[in-house]
Amino acid sequence: MFASIATFALEGIDSREVSVEVDVRRGLPVFTIVGLPDPAVREARERVRAALLNSGLEFPLKRMTANLAPADVRKAGPSFDLALAVAVLAASGQIARDGLGEWAVCGELSLSGVLRPVRGALAMSLGARRGGFRRLIVPTANAAEAALVEGVEVSGVQSLARIVELMAGRWRPEPPVPLRSTGPEPEADEPDLADVRGQADAKRALELAAAGGHNLLMVGPPGVGKTMLACRLPGILPRPSLDEAVEITRVQSVAGLADGGLARRRPFRAPHHTISASGLVGGGATPRPGEITLAHHGVLFLDELAEFSRAALEALRQPLETRRVLVSRGQTSIAFPAHTQLVAASNACPCARLRHECTCTEADHARYARKLSGPLLDRIDLVCRLEAPPPSELTDEAEALPESRAIRRRVELARERQRSRSRADAASNAAMGTLATRRHALLSVGARTHLRERQELAPLGARGHDRVLKLARTIADLDQRAEVSVDDVDEALGFRLGGGSARRAA
């Protein structure tokens, strides 16, 4: 007899439907799996056998062939166990074959028949809806996550024995509750910007970065608050929209980082500077997302930027521009999303001392300068130089009032303007293409002349010019102004050249 059931293979953060077909006929007892399975899938034979027997079910001593179709989709990992077991049960007459077409299943089996959670349950549930399946069976631990998708009836099941009862209509699990709104308010435990004394320029830069999604580099001596400032960016970023939250959760789920609920805050990833290029952008035989994808719709923070390997920094260039990573595997390539904001911090030189105590050689300085001015800098709209704050600012006894909440409100209003102006594909100024930038920048006559004059003194290049326009656009948006003024252009140019906020200096 023959039976088939649907399950899913992960590809990037998407899922591909896979049909598991099992044929059972008289002959020597063998169980072969064909259709591009990786070793973990081939081992499924042993898990399926033990799980069936330990659940009081029959493992047919016949000639069994399983085929995973389509053959060109690579099947990796143990999430195919359950589909194999269900197809064996149906092909050997232990569960009914009719109506099997409306189910999709996924899950790893333990030898005892207990179902173990899988990575990517949300992507699989989205796949089930796309494929028109009415019902989806997942391990209990994945149920809340899979149930975030509307239009699919999700059953969270603990064991193989229960599945037989469920599919025979003798039992139904409690419907899972999608975790859309549990846990503390995202900002509850976020550190506040008020903790940082002084550094008004850097705070302004951080607010602009948040408001327009711009990449930011902070350069300055150690102990002036660069790391502190960066860690306070998530507290002023706009909260993720529902669509963004679903995408963040999908990424986390595929990476095995999801906690079962819908992500309520943007990710903040701060990998150590010893990370490899593939750790940063993703890769491997079974492609895994890198840090830039784990930071999708959030922040990738590279502290001590100049200490990262050249190869790692080079690898970031393209994804920062295209906002996705293509990992090639054989003839095909898999896309991972990388709508990520880069924040970097660095000392100006390797000895990391204040300028007058610096012990670095010329060569050291040159090496750092090369790293910090390399191709990556081209992707950074905001460069901010920090100095040690005057002692009076640090010792100021006055209790600092919280700042982050008010800044987030301003940032959200600024993003609102950006969204209503452009389509959803460029929800921030930083993500605008060249055409959109020209169309939306709306410089006043004075600002246009001013920019031209400044360009004649110090050419910016085409890319630099666009970046100044985008940042100036954000400055006006934060102020709720339709037109970009001379001052906006000046301030944007100041950050471009690393001089800090001209407006504040004035």
Ligand SMILES: Nc1ncnc2c1ncn2[C@@H]1O[C@H](COP(=O)(O)OP(=O)(O)O)[C@@H](O)[C@H]1O
């Ligand atoms: N501007 C500041 N306001 C308040 N505390 C600061 C400031 N700058 C530094 N500190 C203190 O010094 C510590 C180190 O700061 P950090 O952000 O790591 O500096 P950096 O990254 O620039 O080397 C912080 O944990 C904080 O206690």
Ligand SMILES: [Mg+2]
């Ligand atoms: Mg630091």
